[in-house]
Amino acid sequence: MRAMVLGAAGMLGRDLVATAPPGVTLLPFTRAHLDITDTRAVAGKVAELRPDVVINAAAYTAVDRAESEHETAMRVNGAAVGELGRIARAAGARVIHFSTDYVFDGTAVEPYAEESPANPVNVYGASKLAGEKALQASGADCLIVRTQWLFGLHGRCFPRTMWERATARSASRVVSDQVGRPTRSVDLACATWQLIAMELAGVIHVANAGAATWYDVARRVYAACHGDDLVRPCSTAEFPTPARRPAHAVLGTARSEQALGGPLPAWEEAIERFLAEITS
Numbered sequence: 001m002r003a004m005v006l007g008a009a010g011m012l013g014r015d016l017v018a019t020a021p022p023g024v025t026l027l028p029f030t031r032a033h034l035d036i037t038d039t040r041a042v043a044g045k046v047a048e049l050r051p052d053v054v055i056n057a058a059a060y061t062a063v064d065r066a067e068s069e070h071e072t073a074m075r076v077n078g079a080a081v082g083e084l085g086r087i088a089r090a091a092g093a094r095v096i097h098f099s100t101d102y103v104f105d106g107t108a109v110e111p112y113a114e115e116s117p118a119n120p121v122n123v124y125g126a127s128k129l130a131g132e133k134a135l136q137a138s139g140a141d142c143l144i145v146r147t148q149w150l151f152g153l154h155g156r157c158f159p160r161t162m163w164e165r166a167t168a169r170s171a172s173r174v175v176s177d178q179v180g181r182p183t184r185s186v187d188l189a190c191a192t193w194q195l196i197a198m199e200l201a202g203v204i205h206v207a208n209a210g211a212a213t214w215y216d217v218a219r220r221v222y223a224a225c226h227g228d229d230l231v232r233p234c235s236t237a238e239f240p241t242p243a244r245r246p247a248h249a250v251l252g253t254a255r256s257e258q259a260l261g262g263p264l265p266a267w268e269e270a271i272e273r274f275l276a277e278i279t280s
Contacts (some may be wrong), residue, residue, distance in 0.1 A: 001023065001024050001025065001052045001053065001196075002024075002025045002027060002049065002050065002051045002052045002053075003020065003024050003025065003026055003027065003051060003052065003053050003054075003055060003196075004027040004028075004029070004045070004046065004049060004051035004053070004054045004055065004093075005017060005026065005027065005028040005029065005055045005057060006029055006034065006036050006042075006054065006055065006056045006057060006058040006084075007029075007030070007031065007036070007056065007057035007058030007059065008028035008029055008030050008057070009030035009031065009032075010057055010058070010059075010154070010155060011150065011151075011152040011153075011154045011155040011157065011185050012057045012098065012150065012152070012185045012188065012189060013028070013030075013057035013058070014152075014154045015152060015153075015154070015185045015186040015188070015189035016055060016057055016189045016192065016193075018186070018189070019186060019189045019190050019193060020193065021193055021197070024193075027049050027051055029045070031058060036056065036058040036076065036080045036081075036084060037075055037076055037079075037080045039080070039083045039087070042083070042084060042087055043087045046087050046088065046091045046093065047091060050091065050093075051091075051093050052093060052094065053093060053094045053095070053096060053196060054084065054088050054093050054094070054095050054096070055095075055096040055192070055196075056081065056084060056095060056096065056097045056098065057098060058076070059076065059077055059098065059128075060072060060073045060076035060077050060124075060127065061124075062124075063102070063122065063124040063241075063243045063245075064241050064242040064243045065242075066122070066123040066124040066127065066243065067122065067123050067242045067243050068242070070123050073123055073124060073127040074123075074126075074127045074130060076127070077124075077127035077128050077130065077131045078127050078128075078130030078131045078134055079130075079134065080131075081097060081130075081131035081132075081134050081135050082131070082134025082135060082137065082138050083134075083138075084097075084135070084138075084140075085134065085135040085136075085137075085138025085139070085140035085142060086138045086139070086140070088138075088140045088141075088142075089138055089139045089140040089141070093140075093141075094140070094141045094142065094143070094196075094199075095135060095140045095141070095142040095143075096142070096143050096145065096192065096195075096196060097131065097132075097135055097142060097143070097144050097145070098144075098145050098146075098147060099128045099129075099131065099132050099144050099145065099146045099147075099203075100124075100125065100128045100146060100147065100148060101146065101147075101148035101149075101180060101181075101246065101249040101250075101251050102120055102121075102122065102124055102125030102128060102148075102245075102246060102249065103118040103119075103120050103125050103128055103129040103132065103146070104116065104118060104119065104120070104125075104246055104249045105119040105120065105121050105246055105249075106121070106178075106245070106246020106247040106248045106249040107246075107247070107248070108248060108249075108250075109248070110252070111211075111250040111251060111252030111253075112205070112249060112250065112251055112252055113205075113252045113254070113255075114146070114202070114203040114204060114205055114252075114255060115203075118132075121244045121245075121246055122243040122244050122245070123243065124243060125246075132144050132203070141201060142201060143195060143196075143200050143201055143202065143203075143204065144202070144203045144204070145188075145192060145195070145204055145205075145206050146203065146204070146205045146206070146251060147183050147188055147205070147206050147207050147251070148180045148181055148183060148207055148249065148251055149180045149181060149182045149183055149207075149217075150183050150184075150185050150188065151182060151183070151184060151185065151271075151274060152184060152185030152186060152274070153185075153186075153274070153277055153278065154185075158214065158217060158218075159182070159217060159221055159271060159274055159275070160278065162174075162217070162218045162221040162222065162231075163221050163224075163225065163275060163278065165230075166221055166222045166224075166225035166227045166230065166231075167225055169227065169230065170230070171230045171231070171232070172218060172222075172230065172231050172232070173231075173232050173233070173234040173238070173239070174214050174215040174217075174218040174219075174231060174232075174233060174234065175213070175214050175215060175233070175234055175235065175236050175238075175239050176213045176214070176215035176216075176233035176234065176235070177213065177235050177236050177247060178213060178214055178236060178245055178246075178247055178248075179211050179212070179213055179247070179248045179249075179250055180211065180212070180249060180250060180251075181207035181208055181209075181210065181211055181212070181250060181251055181253075181267060182208060182212055182217055182267040182270065182271065183206070183207045183208045183264075183267070183270070184208060184265075184267075184270035184271075184273070184274060187208055187264050187265060187270055188206055188207075188264075191206050191256065191260055191264060192206070194259075194260055195256070195259060195260075198259060200259060204255050204256050204259070205251040205252060205253045205255065205256060206253060206256045206264070207251050207253055207264065208264045208265060208266065208267040208270045209253075209263040209264055209265065209266045209267065210266045210267045210268065211250045212267055213233075215231070215233040215234075217267075217271065218231050219231055220268060220271050221271065221275065224271075224272070224275050
C-alpha cells in the first residue's frame with residue numbers, strides 16, 4: 001500500500017510516519033514541501049505518486065487564534081479538505097482525515113456518538129465540521145477519525161506545558177469543569193493504521209480510555225514531579241479565553257473499540273508513558 005501523509009512534520013503526522021506497518025510505502029510531506037491549501041500542487045503530487053490512501057494530518061489547530069483568523073482556519077480545515085477529497089476521488093485514492101470533539105457543543109450528559117448532532121461553539125470547531133462536510137460531499141472514499149485532547153512528543157501540548165511548569169516548581173491553576181478524553185498521538189496513530197487496514201469508511205471516534213478534566217491531567221503530571229501542592233483547580237469562568245470550549249464533549253468510542261478488539265490504553269497510562277519518554 002502506498003500511503004501519502006500530509007502534515008508529516010506535526011505531532012500526529014510524525015507518529016503516523018513512525019508507526020507505519022511493514023509493507024506500507026510512505027510518501028510523507030511536510031507543510032513546507034506540500035501545503036494542503038495549494039490545490040494545484042496537491043493534485044500534481046497525487047497524480048504523480050498515485051497513492052492508495054492519502055492521510056491528512058495537516059490542520060489549523062490554533063483554537064483561540066482562529067477566532068480572529070476565521071478565513072485562514074476555514075481555508076485550511078474546510079475548503080482545502082474538500083479539494084483534497086475531489087483530488088483523491090479522481091485518482092481512486094482513499095482519504096483518512098482527522099477531526100475533533102469541538103464539532104460538538106459539549107452540553108450532552110452522555111458521550112457523543114458518531115451520529116450525534118454537531119453544533120460547534122467556536123471557529124475552530126466550525127472549520128473542522130466544514131472540512132468533514134466538504135470531504136463527505138466530495139464523493140471520495142473516506143474515513144473521518146474524530147479524536148480529542150491530543151498530546152505527544154512532537155510539538156506543544158498541555159501535558160508537556162504542565163511538566164515544564166511542574167519541574168520549574170511553578171504553581172498552576174487549571175480548569176476543572178471541562179471534561180474530555182486525553183489522547184496520546186502515538187496511540188491514535190497505531191489505531192489509525194489498523195483502521196486503514198480494515199478499509200472502514202464514514203466517521204469513527206478514537207480516543208484513549210477514560211474521561212478527565214484538564215485539572216485531572218495537570219494533577220497527574222504534577223504528582224509525577226512531586227509537586228502535588230503546586231496545582232489548584234479553577235473554573236472556566238475564572239480562566240477566560242478568546243474561544244469558547246465545549247464543557248463536556250466526551251467522545252463515545254464503541255464503534256472503534258468493536259473494530260479494534262477493545263479500547264485504547266487508559267489516559268492515565270498514556271500520560272505515564274509520555275512522561276517516561278520526555279524524561280528519559
